[in-house]
Each structure stands twice: as C-alpha cells, then as structure tokens.
Amino acid sequence: MPRVEVGQKVLNENARIAGELRQRFHEAGTLCLNLISSPGSGKTSLLEQTLGRLPQDAKVAVLTGDIQTENDANRLRRFGFPVKQITTGGTCHLDARMIERHLQDWPLQELDVLFLENVGNLVCPSSYDLGEEAKIVLLSVTEGEDKPLKYPSIFFKSELMVMTKVDLLPYVPFQAETAIENARRVHPEMEVVKVSCTSGEGLETWMQWLEHRRKAALQTTAQPAI
Amino acid sequence: MPRVEVGQKVLNENARIAGELRQRFHEAGTLCLNLISSPGSGKTSLLEQTLGRLPQDAKVAVLTGDIQTENDANRLRRFGFPVKQITTGGTCHLDARMIERHLQDWPLQELDVLFLENVGNLVCPSSYDLGEEAKIVLLSVTEGEDKPLKYPSIFFKSELMVMTKVDLLPYVPFQAETAIENARRVHPEMEVVKVSCTSGEGLETWMQWLEHRRKAALQTTAQPAI
Numbered sequence: 045m046p047r048v049e050v051g052q053k054v055l056n057e058n059a060r061i062a063g064e065l066r067q068r069f070h071e072a073g074t075l076c077l078n079l080i081s082s083p084g085s086g087k088t089s090l091l092e093q094t095l096g097r098l099p100q101d102a103k104v105a106v107l108t109g110d111i112q113t114e115n116d117a118n119r120l121r122r123f124g125f126p127v128k129q130i131t132t133g134g135t136c137h138l139d140a141r142m143i144e145r146h147l148q149d150w151p152l153q154e155l156d157v158l159f160l161e162n163v164g165n166l167v168c169p170s171s172y173d174l175g176e177e178a179k180i181v182l183l184s185v186t187e188g189e190d191k192p193l194k195y196p197s198i199f200f201k202s203e204l205m206v207m208t209k210v211d212l213l214p215y216v217p218f219q220a221e222t223a224i225e226n227a228r229r230v231h232p233e234m235e236v237v238k239v240s241c242t243s244g245e246g247l248e249t250w251m252q253w254l255e256h257r258r259k260a261a262l263q264t265t266a267q268p269a270i
Numbered sequence: 271m272p273r274v275e276v277g278q279k280v281l282n283e284n285a286r287i288a289g290e291l292r293q294r295f296h297e298a299g300t301l302c303l304n305l306i307s308s309p310g311s312g313k314t315s316l317l318e319q320t321l322g323r324l325p326q327d328a329k330v331a332v333l334t335g336d337i338q339t340e341n342d343a344n345r346l347r348r349f350g351f352p353v354k355q356i357t358t359g360g361t362c363h364l365d366a367r368m369i370e371r372h373l374q375d376w377p378l379q380e381l382d383v384l385f386l387e388n389v390g391n392l393v394c395p396s397s398y399d400l401g402e403e404a405k406i407v408l409l410s411v412t413e414g415e416d417k418p419l420k421y422p423s424i425f426f427k428s429e430l431m432v433m434t435k436v437d438l439l440p441y442v443p444f445q446a447e448t449a450i451e452n453a454r455r456v457h458p459e460m461e462v463v464k465v466s467c468t469s470g471e472g473l474e475t476w477m478q479w480l481e482h483r484r485k486a487a488l489q490t491t492a493q494p495a496i
Contacts, residue, residue: 082308083392083421084413111393113419134423136362136393164420166309167337167362167391186412186435187310193339194390195309197360209412215441217468242443 058172061140065147065175072152075261076160078138078174080198081182082191083164086208088116089241090182090250091159095123097251103154107146108161109138116161126150137168140175157258166191170198177261178203185209186216189223192230199230204237206250211240284398287366291373291401298378301487302386304364304400306424307408308417309390312434314342315467316408316476317385321349323477329380333372334387335364342387352376363394366401383484392417396424403487404429411435412442415449418456425456430463432476437466 069076079087091106098104105126108116117129130142138160152158160176162169170179181202183191186209192199199205205227207220220238227234237253239246295302305313317332324330331352334342343355356368364386378384386402388395396405407428409417412435418425425431431453433446446464453460463479465472 082310082390083417084308084311084410088414110420112422113416115416115420134393136391163393164308165362165391165393167389168394184310184412186410186438188314190339190341191309194336194341196338212412212438212441215438 055171058140061144062173062175065140065143066177068152069158069175069177070264072155073262074152074155074158075258076158076174076176077257078160078162078169078176078179079182080162080166080169080179080202081164081208082166082184082187085164085182085184085187086241087161087164087182088119090206090208090239091120091161092123093239093241093244093247094159094251094254095120095125097247098123098125100124103156104159105150105155105157106159106161107138107143109142109163111135111163132163136163136165137172138162138174139172143174156262157254166195166198170195170201178257180204180206182206182208183223183227185213185218185220185223187218189219189226192223192226196230199227199234202231202234204235204253207236207238209240209242210238210245211243281397284366287370288399288401291366291369292403294378295384295401295403296490298381299488300378300381300384301484302384302400302402303483304386304388304395304402304405305408306388306392306395306405306428307390307434308392308410308413311390311408311410311413312467313387313390313408314345316432316434316465317346317387318349319465319467319470319473320385320477320480321346321351323473324349324351326350329382330385331376331381331383332385332387333364333369335368335389337361337389358389362389362391363398364388364400365398369400382488383480392421392424396421396427404483406430406432408432408434409449409453411439411444411446411449413444415445415452418449418452422456425453425460428457428460430461430479433462433464435466435468436464436471437469 109130114129117127120127179202237250335356340355346353405428463476
C-alpha cells in the first residue's frame with residue numbers, strides 16, 4: 045500500500061534525524077527526556093514543579109509541543125529557564141525535525157537537561173523517536189488502570205511511569221497497584237514514581253530519579269578525539 | 271508532497287464511505303453519535319450509565335474502539351445491548367471502513383441509536399468522519415481548562431461538550447466556567463452538559479439531550495419511495 049510506504053519513508057527520515065540528535069546530545073552530555081501522556085495528565089504541572097525545585101544556575105531547558113497556543117510555554121517561562129513552544133498546527137506528535145529546528149540557537153554544551161513535552165496523545169508520539177535518552181509516560185489516577193493494556197506501545201517504550209495526581213486517590217476508584225501491574229505486564233522493567241503536584245508527594249523521589257539520570261548522562265559523555 | 275497527497279486520498283476515501291453510512295443511518299432512522307475524548311476522560315463510564323438507564327427494549331448498540339483489549343466491550347456488554355469491540359491494533363482513530371465492516375450483521379432498521387466510542391485521542395479522530403449525526407467531545411475536570419484552545423479542531427466539530435467527573439471539582443483547580451468559555455471561543459454554539467458518573471449529577475440532562483436527538487432523527491427519516 046502506498047500509504048504504508050510513504051509512512052515508512054517519513055519514519056525512516058525521522059529516525060535518521062533522531063539518530064543525529066542523539067549523537068549530539070551524547071557528545072554534549074545533555075540528558076534529553078521525552079514526556080508523553082494523554083492531554084491533561086499533568087506534563088506541564090510536573091515540569092512546573094521540577095523547574096521550581098532546581099537551582100537558578102541549573103542548565104535546563106524545555107521544548108513544549110501543542111497543536112495550538114503558547115499556554116504551556118508561558119506557564120513554564122516564569123521559572124527563568126529557556127523555554128520554547130513548538131506549535132504543531134494540527135500534527136498529533138512532535139517529530140525529530142521539529143526538535144532539530146528549535147534547537148538551532150541553543151548550544152547543547154550549555155544544557156545538562158533538555159525536557160521535551162510532547163503533544164498530549166498516548167498513541168502517535170510513541171512512533172516518533174526524538175533522539176531522547178528516555179521516554180517518560182505519565183498516567184493520572186483519574187484515568188483507568190487499564191491504560192497500559194489499551195495503549196501498550198508507549199508503555200513498552202517508556203523507561204519510567206510517573207503516576208500523577210495521587211492526592212485524588214481517595215476520591216476516585218483507581219487502584220494504583222493494578223495500574224502498576226498492568227504497566228509491568230507490558231514492560232516488566234518499568235520504573236514507577238507516584239507524585240502529586242498539588243500536595244508535593246513523591247516529587248523528591250522524582251527529582252532524585254532525574255538527578256541520577258543526569259549524572260549518568262554526564263559520565264557517559266563521549267569525549268571528542270583530539 | 272507525496273505524504274499529503276496520499277493522506278488526502280485516504281481522507282477522500284474515508285469521506286466517501288462515511289457519506290454512504292450517513293445515508294444508511296438516515297434511511298433507517300438511526301441516530302449515530304461519535305464520542306471522542308482523551309484517554310481516561312470517561313467515555314466508557316458515560317456509556318455504562320447511559321445503557322443502565324435505558325429500558326431493556328431500547329434499540330441501542332455500541333461500537334467501541336481501542337488500540338488493544340476487549341475491556342470496554344466487556345464492560346458494556348453486561349447491560350444486554352449489542353456491543354462490539356473494534357481493536358485498531360495501533361491505528362489512533364476509528365475510520366469509516368471499520369464502522370462499515372462491523373455493521374455488516376447489524377440491521378440498522380432495528381437500531382434507534384448507535385454509539386461509536388472512538389479511540390482515546392483528542393487529535394486524530396477529529397479528521398475522520400464516521401457518518402455520524404453528531405460528534406460529542408468529553409472533557410474531564412481533571413484536565414486543563416485550556417484543552418479547547420489547545421485541541422480546537424475537535425471542539426469546533428463537536429455539537430455537545432460533556433464535562434465529566436464534576437464530583438471532583440472541589441478537589442481540583444479546574445474552573446468549569448473558564449473551560450466552557452474556552453469551548454465557546456472555538457465553537458460559539460457549543461452545547462454543554464456537566465455530569466458525574468459517580469454521583470449521578472447531570473445524567474438526567476444528558477439522557478434528555480439524547481432523547482431529544484433520537485426523536486429528531488426519527489422525524490427526519492427518509493421514507494423509501496414506493
């Protein structure tokens with residue numbers, strides 16, 4: 045089918061650019077993380093809490109994707125770190141070329157951590173490699189515990205599941221352990237952190253995960269041959 | 271660009287089949303409704319509450335879409351009405367051909383209302399006409415009030431916005447009126463119903479909307495020429 049062939053060409057080209065990005069992140073020692081979830085699961089809230097907990101001299105930046113509006117970038121800019129909005133205009137995911145284009149005037153050597161906040165979508169972003177070190181999937185306790193089974197691709201490809209809005213657990217029928225079991229049926233090594241951006245619960249654990257991954261990225265930095 | 275051309279061909283073919291479906295629904299007096307939302311906004315819960323409130327002799331059926339699992343069909347079958355799962359296997363939306371294929375052994379003359387529960391996705395389903403009489407978008411109060419601005423296409427195309435999980439309003443920062451204003455900035459005629467499938471609030475209003483639309487669909491049924 046021509047549709048499949050063209051789709052494959054698009055994905056091959058995306059993979060080529062993502063490979064170049066990954067190499068650049070690696071050489072610069074930049075930890076690049078790709079945050080993916082349904083709309084409204086709390087990606088921007090988690091980033092707000094994260095940026096608010098970092099020292100002012102942290103070398104961190106965010107590229108945040110949406111179909112329309114600059115809302116998320118406006119929410120995130122007030123923490124003083126570099127933030128750019130990627131407005132996809134209808135495309136349901138970020139792709140590697142969008143990342144490449146928006147990084148043109150950001151020297152990666154000056155970035156320890158780059159967050160990519162994907163378009164709110166649990167399906168399509170899983171097919172597009174952005175050169176990230178790890179994908180992180182967010183699942184809020186107001187969704188169903190069976191989301192990992194219904195949308196297995198993104199849970200399979202994510203290293204960490206951040207369970208969000210756990211302050212609402214008393215008011216919803218969500219069973220956290222069932223959701224974690226489901227995630228590990230799809231991806232047995234899935235790491236899990238439970239957080240609430242309202243109560244602050246779990247955010248220290250998340251920041252520790254981040255710091256651990258940041259140090260690991262710096263240690264594996266490829267040294268340029270002289 | 272070949273991708274755009276092929277994409278357009280796919281959409282044209284979808285529109286052709288959707289047009290045929292619409293004609294068949296019209297002739298049979300079947301009200302077809304296409305429910306769209308983020309994953310976890312409560313489409314299946316709303317359908318459970320709806321089916322549970324209908325008389326046992328109501329002529330109602332559901333086609334429910336997911337990437338994987340029969341979970342939703344299993345939840346909905348216990349009400350005794352015909353239900354089929356459409357497992358898309360990776361495709362991020364239902365398309366008209368899937369609907370046509372799954373309707374093959376359901377005589378439309380025996381259906382007053384057909385619910386299509388789309389794949390959980392606020393982006394891609396908005397591009398695929400399924401021959402429905404109306405699209406209904408669900409927005410839960412645990413998401414952000416700016417979703418209509420960030421995902422305008424589906425809010426523009428939907429006749430009704432069902433605001434779900436309103437029992438959680440005391441525990442979340444969500445401003446219902448702001449969300450409604452945002453929806454009406456995108457679509458000034460948007461009808462709105464607020465519901466909670468936990469407390470039952472608003473479900474009578476939703477059932478009245480449904481009954482009103484069902485009667486309207488029967489009245490406009492095209493009579494076959496004899």
